[in-house]
Amino acid sequence: MPTGPRQPLEPSAPSPDFRAQVLAVVARIPKGRLASYGQVAALAGFPQRPRQVGMVLSGLTEGTKLPWHRVVNNRGYVPSRGRWWGAFEQIGRLRDEGIEVDDLGNLDLEAHRWAPRS
DNA sequence: GTTGTGACGATTG
């Protein structure tokens, strides 16, 4: 087939698999726990793509059952880049799980850091 | 096909 070299079984699988892996990782975050974007990316098998994690979560939107609100950045606060209102709702959900969150989205990441086991 | 942007992270100055 003259369509060019394609390697479907490469370990660095691009888009669709990456997204599925990220969603799978987010789904296993226990209640009352927090994980950073980089942590989720690493557990998904792509330790160097935290930004794409955020992009995947941005595409979830309403109706998802995933605990997307348990994902915060490594600085320990809820990001608000381009969706301040969504961040506000995220803060409310975290408070509902017993996590202390400031109105600005500041929280104690290390105190609630999700400890994944192999 | 090129450019710009984005729910980040790590490094450098």
Add this chain to the structure above:
DNA sequence: TCAATCGCCACAA
């Protein structure tokens, strides 16, 4: 400690 910059890659215009 803070600010600026780079890296990485997918997606929209």
